[in-house]
Amino acid sequence: MGRITATELSWSVKGHRLLDNIEMVADEGKIVGLLGPNGSGKSTLLRLLAGLRGPETGTVHYDDISLRDLGRRALARRLAVVEQDVTAHNRVSVRQVVELGRTPFRGRFDPLTDRDRQIVDSVLERVDVADKQHQSWHTLSGGEKQRTQLARALAQEPREILLDEPTNHLDIRHQLELLDLLRTLDVTCVVALHDLNLAARYCDHIVVLDHGQVVDAGTPETVLTSELIESVYGVEVLIDREPTTGMLRVTYLTATAGQTTAGKVVEPW
């Protein structure tokens, strides 16, 4: 597992700054949650961290190596990416999708080795889709597709993993299992999340984006305050600790009207 560092990262489209001077660090083995409202820049930042887009300014480092100096293959051997709503060819089976995770370690026409097959078997079990492995990808439910994409990512045996809202299609059990699983791995994770309670429970560190800027970062306890949530999301919340478990708890009270964030007036929906 390695450290991911973004320094002065910016990205624009047609003169609009979508990411502005982003600074963030995901330390080795930590789970870093990216929070922020729709359109705040989470997916864009993940794509820049993944090298799927080149930054306009700034750098991304994996440990001490700049993303620019890491070749595609070297990057694919350490970094796995789970994007939102991935599509795959209709005729591909679930197992074949997961086998793609072994591609960075094989020659183009090399058959899978016994070790490759063992890894694929093991990750299919771990994300609970082993019983679906011979089913066509396109027939899976949204949650099963999401778990299959995680299995493909884990088949890469990554040191770092970037996940874009990996729980949005999952039932409650699979949401908890996915995040529990991430915690047991020796992997550095950056994960975009919408559920503030899951973020509070599973993230070591939280980075909050708003209008393409980092507006706060730190531990869940320091970042998840009612003031911050109201100013960024326009929602009044109650924050306390669940009495039995002591876990940080965010209760959503009401959407507030016309709040101001990052100097912009946001209309209520």
Ligand SMILES: Nc1ncnc2c1ncn2[C@@H]1O[C@H](COP(=O)(O)OP(=O)(O)OP(=O)(O)O)[C@@H](O)[C@H]1O
């Ligand atoms: N290629 C592009 N061209 C124009 N606008 C873009 C492009 N890519 C992203 N955007 C805009 O940039 C903003 C940030 O998008 P992004 O997908 O990063 O947000 P997000 O925080 O991941 O949102 P969500 O929570 O809805 O997934 C959005 O307003 C989006 O419309």
